Amino acid sequence: MPDEELKQVRAFDIVGNIAVVKIPEKLLPKKQLIGQALMQVHHHVRTVLNQTTPVRGEFRTRKLEVIAGEPRTETTHREGGCSFKVDLAKVYFSPRLATERLRVTKQIKPGEVVTNLFAGVGCYSVLIAKHSEAIKIYSIDKNPAAVNYMRENTRINKVGARVVPILGDARDVVKTRLMGKADRVLMPLPELAREFFDVALLALKPEGGVVHFYDFGKEPELFGPSLEFVRAAAATKGKKVELLGSRAIRSYATRVYHIVLDLKIT
Numbered sequence: 001m002p003d004e005e006l007k008q009v010r011a012f013d014i015v016g017n018i019a020v021v022k023i024p025e026k027l028l029p030k031k032q033l034i035g036q037a038l039m040q041v042h043h044h045v046r047t048v049l050n051q052t053t054p055v056r057g058e059f060r061t062r063k064l065e066v067i068a069g070e071p072r073t074e075t076t077h078r079e080g081g082c083s084f085k086v087d088l089a090k091v092y093f094s095p096r097l098a099t100e101r102l103r104v105t106k107q108i109k110p111g112e113v114v115t116n117l118f119a120g121v122g123c124y125s126v127l128i129a130k131h132s133e134a135i136k137i138y139s140i141d142k143n144p145a146a147v148n149y150m151r152e153n154t155r156i157n158k159v160g161a162r163v164v165p166i167l168g169d170a171r172d173v174v175k176t177r178l179m180g181k182a183d184r185v186l187m188p189l190p191e192l193a194r195e196f197f198d199v200a201l202l203a204l205k206p207e208g209g210v211v212h213f214y215d216f217g218k219e220p221e222l223f224g225p226s227l228e229f230v231r232a233a234a235a236t237k238g239k240k241v242e243l244l245g246s247r248a249i250r251s252y253a254t255r256v257y258h259i260v261l262d263l264k265i266t
């Protein structure tokens with residue numbers, strides 16, 4: 001393929017032994033060739049998938065087609081000393097969040113109770129259980145397939161007793177079962193973080209705790225508007241916000257970043 005064309009398919013993810021590429025419309029006639037080339041260069045890749053839609057819908061999934069290798073979408077990915085079984089067509093999964101997951105895991109203190117509002121297949125929750133002395137990690141997701149994989153991943157990684165997978169809408173689950181229980185709340189879904197910030201406050205213990213608030217930030221004011229939002233929203237509930245840290249995780253669109261604020265709520 002000419003360099004001009006190659007440049008357009010440079011970015012791809014490897015999850016377990018599956019490679020995921022996004023092939024532009026113009027290059028679709030060459031998709032099989034691209035798939036085979038990827039398998040030749042990366043010997044452990046057994047399947048190449050082309051992502052044909054953006055990540056979308058409430059379960060944050062995408063459409064994928066097999067363009068080379070074995071016809072399947074399920075694989076097991078290794079990250080941070082843990083194994084995660086996922087079906088890329090049925091659940092959200094991104095290997096690009098590994099650094100962020102590890103960063104949060106390192107902050108957990110012995111004896112903490114953690115509530116993960118959007119837990120997916122349990123990546124944060126299992127890593128936290130494996131590498132910290134958290135006593136419970138309540139892990140909610142609305143996607144039944146994600147919760148099934150989460151159950152399996154807690155079993156595979158032998159952290160079953162401390163990770164509690166819960167199928168349901170985060171708002172309903174917190175209101176009915178998890179109010180006032182957590183020292184720390186994770187909100188790893190930037191699309192819904194603002195809508196669910198009041199739920200995170202309800203999930204925290206009455207004396208407060210830490211919230212990892214994921215959002216989108218636009219240059220040049222990457223963190224300011226998100227911080228203003230949480231401060232105002234917390235004030236309406238009589239709470240105070242202290243910013244412990246902030247980080248741009250990855251580029252999302254031109255001048256827009258997926259960001260996180262680590263917040264101490266009192």
Ligand SMILES: C[S@@+](CC[C@H](N)C(=O)[O-])C[C@H]1O[C@@H](n2cnc3c(N)ncnc32)[C@H](O)[C@@H]1O
Pocket residue numbers: 058059060092093094097101117118119120121122123124140141142143146168169170171188189192
């Ligand atoms: C970005 S993914 C989470 C990724 C996961 N934390 C990880 O590191 O792999 C967001 C998840 O939120 C779930 N979700 C969406 N709306 C929800 C809601 N209202 N309540 C609970 N889970 C929800 C989706 O099914 C999806 O699995």
